Amino acid sequence: MAIAKSSWNTHDFVVKMLDWSSLRGSRLAYTCRRCGRKFCHFSLSREAWAIDADGRALDTAVSDRWLAEDCFRLFNIGDDDDRKHLSKAANKSFDR
Numbered sequence: 001m002a003i004a005k006s007s008w009n010t011h012d013f014v015v016k017m018l019d020w021s022s023l024r025g026s027r028l029a030y031t032c033r034r035c036g037r038k039f040c041h042f043s044l045s046r047e048a049w050a051i052d053a054d055g056r057a058l059d060t061a062v063s064d065r066w067l068a069e070d071c072f073r074l075f076n077i078g079d080d081d082d083r084k085h086l087s088k089a090a091n092k093s094f095d096r
């Protein structure tokens with residue numbers, strides 16, 4: 001899902017660069033100071049996805065929902081369950 005959605009701007013993100021690829025640019029981790037949700041995207045792409053505390057991609061269904069929702073402005077208990085649903089396909093390609 002692209003990150004042009006306005007819900008992206010409701011979060012208060014701290015941005016950290018994880019690594020760099022010549023094709024896709026910097027891989028950036030976005031951590032919201034208020035709700036604790038983390039997202040990742042490449043600087044040269046508009047695709048974004050949700051990640052867990054260790055930077056692993058979450059399942060597409062969880063990722064799409066998180067991207068569509070506005071910031072809760074506080075920690076959401078249900079997010080811990082969401083973080084158990086990792087995306088197997090995406091994490092395979094990010095293995096180093």
Ligand SMILES: [Zn+2]
Binds near residue numbers: 033071
């Ligand atoms: Zn947030």
